[in-house]
Amino acid sequence: MAKIKPNNFLDIVDEVFTDATRQGVLHLYADGETLSGRTIGIDGKSLFHFGTTGYLGLEQDERLKQAAVDAILRYGTQFPLSKTYVSHPLYQTLEEKITQMYGNPVIITKNSTLGHIGVIPSVVSDQDAIVLDHQVHWSVQNAAKPLKTRSVPIEMIRHNNLNMLEDKIKTLSSKHKKIWYMADGLYSMYGDAAPVKALMELSNKYPQLHLYFDDVHGMSWAGKHGTGYVMQELGELPEHVLVFGTLSKTFGASGAVMTCSNKKLHSKIKTFGGPLTFSAQLEPASVAAAIASADIHLSDEIYMFQKELRNRVNYFNTLLKTTDLPLVEENESPVFYIGTGMPITGYNFVNRLLKEGFFVNLGLFPAVPVKNTGVRITISRHNRTEEIKALTEAMVYHYPKALEATHTTKDKVFAAFNLKNKVSESSKSNDVQGLSVQLEHSISKIDAATWDSLFGSRGVFDYHGLRFLERTFTNKASETHNWQFYYLIISDQMNKPVLATYFTYALWKEDMLAPESVSRAIEDKRKEDPNYMCSYVLSMGSLFTEGDHLYIDQSHPMWLKAMQLMLNQVDTLDKSLNPSMIVFRDFKKDEVLNEFFHNHGYFKVTMPESAQISKLKWEDTQSYVEKLTAKSRRHFRKDIQPFEACFEVEVKLQISNQESEVFYQLFQQVSANNLGLNMFDYPKELLNEMSLHPHWEFIILHLKAEYTNEKKSIPVGVMFCYSNSGSTYVPAFIGMDYEYLQSYQVYRQLLFQTIKRAGALEKSSVDFGLTAAFEKKKLGAEVIEKVAYMQAKDNFSLELMEMMGGTK
Known part of the structure; x- marks a missing residue:
């Protein structure tokens, strides 16, 4: 199977920095004929400088400057x-x-x-x-x-x-x-x-x-x-x-x-x-x-300078204690950090201070987690007490305005940094006028017709698919198979859905999207510690489903407010569940959504490409193949058609316990050989639940007796398929015998037989899901680039995987 494209840490950083540059807080140019250290010129305006790392101001000491000039003239x-x-x-x-x-x-x-x-x-x-x-x-x-x-x-x-x-x-x-x-x-x-x-x-x-x-x-x-x-x-x-x-x-x-x-x-x-x-x-x-x-x-003068700086630092600390600004770390260093939480709040706050005449720095990912964006203020001997006081007053005035302008609260910021808020705002409502929220813990509490009108053709998460998932992944003894489900519908005053989605809270392998080399190293450690780098994640969708998990009516005038309201609901779940990470996933590339999620503290990662056949009109094999490109037709005639006669193809709605055991072992072989998308194995009882469900069926490839080592017909491949309430056929996952995989092109044959079966059922689309997009494209599928947006409690796991040799 095709390898998965790894996420590139530098690409993530580039996007964050590019956005910050666009917001006018990064990659600026100082101007002016001279620099004093006390002020800095930006865009023709003189600003008091609270961003230097020259804490003692020695870069402006005449003795140092004169020594440098003399050395140039001499040497x-x-x-x-x-x-x-x-x-x-x-x-x-x-x-x-x-x-x-x-x-x-x-x-x-x-x-x-x-x-x-x-x-x-x-x-x-x-x-x-x-x-x-x-x-x-x-x-x-x-x-x-x-x-x-x-x-x-x-x-x-x-x-x-x-x-x-x-x-x-x-x-x-x-x-x-x-x-x-x-x-x-x-x-x-x-x-x-x-x-x-x-x-x-x-x-x-x-x-x-x-x-x-x-x-x-x-x-x-x-x-x-x-x-x-x-x-x-x-x-x-x-x-x-x-x-x-x-x-x-x-x-x-x-x-x-x-x-x-x-x-x-x-x-x-x-x-x-x-x-x-x-x-x-x-x-x-x-x-x-x-x-x-x-x-x-080497002189006593250094101690005089240190004392002067210490007095300024102590003065700033004293002023900050009289405010309720979220100072992240109180100490005696000249570095101060006022948390803003979301990048968009940080941009707003920094730009307000710039307009007031104060230059400060913004702390951004990867120096801090995305949700721990904040304003970094440094105190130097250049700063005078009246300027320090004026900066404090400006922050006290503009901080709540920056929060309000970016639809966040001090409570959210303090929670992001695990700080105790002096003035709790928990009583404030997260409601948005004109929109109503329905949040349920079971799909049975959602109107089936309403849900299927939004998601009936979107994979394995129509109403019946989610009932199946709840039966399979709730109230289980195994920690890895016991999930919590949350269903969200946001409607306008006419009770028309503007936004809908569902979330799961489940244990993930943190290297799920990491390069295979990283996952292999981590799996070695899991032999001794099975829970190594595993943590709970609140994710849009689930570990079982793939596809467009978010319904959003972007033609509705309140769709952005609905998105904000969704984040408010996620914040509430975050407080009660305390996941290590929040993930919004399976999005096509969209600049508006990209800016929205980044501004609200999420960074984008590249997911494996997905593949889909849309507008399927099956007549017979020949007519379908003729619609493929010349190169794909050659591929079909070389790698698929000659092997079809080696198999007996069977479609079953129900399977025996013995078949269930065999098919599960075939699935485990695929899982063990596909660390590029590293997940926990599904429970064995999953196949029994499928067998009992009218929407699931099994496409089975039996290799004929004359081609097997055992000299009898054996199953060497199985596709586990879901026929949803709409017009989509979903080959959700696959099992294969790797002993025969290459010699009889088992994977390619399963893909083709899936398309044939979808045609026989008169389905208009086949949702092939993630990975191996190149193979699916050969059979006429459209390759779709997908991204996810993540917010982690800290950068530890990301940096650890980067250090292990992969990318974040």
Whole structure:
């Protein structure tokens, strides 16, 4: 069967960033003749700057600027020579001063990204293992990932979860020499920090544990000589700890610095460290500016600067405490994050602040989960108290207006970040005037005629199909086969449906749409832990059905309000069920729906293509084949027609218990060989329920005795088909004997026999469903691109699968 197209993480990010750019909050250009640090020019307007990472404002210090100018005049704009051969004349001075700051040997790198690429492969041996905090900076994850080619295992833990880290250590310790835990010292979105002291206690308990910190956002504003948050917590640098700092951002110059107290390890990295060897070195201006900054860091002046910044941070914290703004993390860092929940709310809020004269950043996926979008505010020494106060007042005024304009509430935002709302809004109604909601837990509570008028021709979810699914997947002992159903109809004042759909709450494999390579790796882990990377999902449709699960009358003037009302109902279910993920699925590409779902905190993923034959008019095989393309006709005459005589084809409405057992085993073979769409097996009793249901039937291929190893006729393929209340025939899933699959073209024969059967029943369409679209297209099916929209509680599973070698 054809492989499934994997979802590309970069495509998802590109779409998110493109939308943010379109909304005017990303990929902007600063303007103006000069920059002061206090203000920034955007679109001809001067804004107070609350988005810098130069927290101490040293990038505007006259001493650094003058040093850079002098260096250019003396040495030129660059020193075009690898440091492996010769370092710039100022480099030795810089290294000596940074070494003095840290009290340990250092290595200067062009930037932290190249630094990680050079250092991590050098310090991690083939006998080691890596554990990543899932929020560690992308540059660390990117540098670690290539080590998988050296068979270095790379694991991931949830953010700052030391219990999970300890479990990983216990698992890895017997097979690996060192276990490297990699984390940020200070995380750049929420401003929260790594539990450095607790990690040191854990490393004392497990000597194999080594720590690797990226502390570029903790640099300068904290620590002795401004060496950063991690060094402030450590005091002295142990041999099993490596720390990355920065010479840019708060330091005011350019470049990055790595320090370790293990002199042998330092020498190994410096001797040969990938881009440390082959990349260009820092420009003379950057080196000179860094020397000037190092002089400040080595003087008592740095502590005066740190105090001035701390006073501003404390002042902002004091002001925020008087508000009910959702501050995600309260701490003493210069990074603040005000949650907005949905991207559309974030866009609205940021644009309101821009108009008021304040520049702030928007925290977006993948730096945060889509539903955890928010405004990232940074405080620097450039900011004055009156500006900080004015910003707070502007946020207090505009925040509720941004919520109202984007149809959300503080309750929803606080719930998204697991914060306690000071002023509950739970009493507020989610109703929309002019629309009514019917939400039921069983299809029996829905009018059958109404439902079938909307979904009667849409797959296995007409009224009778859903009664069948409820009998099969409710009140079951098995966790994987016990689902909850929710049916939603939103109608206008004339009781005309504007929107209808159904949802299921069920246990999913989180790698369901991941590449096969990722699913195979995860299935290996499930041999020991069957529930590994399995979680409950609230999904439109079900794991059994495929097709257009959403009825929406886009000609109705209130259809967008109906969509909003649907999301309100989903929010209510989310609160009561607490799924790990919400999924809206099986959509054709639609720019309006795409913008709607993205703005409301959902990211788009590509689903496997589906295939459908519409306007089927069957007369006989010859007339059908003649309507195919020339290439498809050749395919039919080569790979299908010659093998038809090898089979006895039987259509049965009911099957025996023995047949049920055989057919289930054939289905399991397909499931085991199709990890591209990785799902739990359906229960055995499913086939018995089908046999009792008048809308289900079985197309069975018996390979004739002369072609089998057993010298008797045996079933080698079965298509499980549903004839819905409308005009559609649905081959829902398939079972095949892989011993005969290729030699007798079993799969292709089943597809063709399905079309013949649909024609005999005078059905006008065949809904072939997902996967193997290329094979179905050869038989005249139209290939339809499908997408889904997902919202996860966090990015952990997505990032873990990305690190395992696939895409998110």
